[in-house]
Amino acid sequence: xxLSYNLVASKCAEQMAKYQDCxxxxxxxxxxxxxxPEGKALAACADASVPHLAELKNSCSEQIFTYRQCxxxxxxxxxxxxxxxxxGLMKDLWECSERTMxxxxxxxxxxxxxx
Numbered sequence: 420x421x422l423s424y425n426l427v428a429s430k431c432a433e434q435m436a437k438y439q440d441c442x443x444x445x446x447x448x449x450x451x452x453x454x455x456p457e458g459k460a461l462a463a464c465a466d467a468s469v470p471h472l473a474e475l476k477n478s479c480s481e482q483i484f485t486y487r488q489c490x491x492x493x494x495x496x497x498x499x500x501x502x503x504x505x506x507g508l509m510k511d512l513w514e515c516s517e518r519t520m521x522x523x524x525x526x527x528x529x530x531x532x533x534x
Contacts, residue, residue: 451491
């Protein structure tokens with residue numbers, strides 16, 4: 420997941436900065452709704468720029484959905500509460516993404532031997 424984050428950060432730095440700035444400026448409000456346009460722009464950039472992101476999203480769609488639901492449900496809570504309520508779900512998502520990336524790497528390593 421670190422690799423995916425680093426790729427998004429390098430390919431979509433402008434969109435990521437705008438999204439992060441929006442979130443920081445709106446901590447006291449409903450930043451999840453307020454910053455939705457910036458979040459969508461970042462997601463669109465990442466989808467277009469980062470290899471395998473679509474496959475990762477597809478493979479881990481259940482974990483992504485569950486984690487996002489938890490974040491939405493507890494959005495008005497302090498970070499400590501969100502961490503307590505959603506931390507296990509974030510770990511599940513991280514494990515899924517690591518497993519998926521490992522499968523992709525093994526598949527690509529196997530296909531490069533055929534060439």
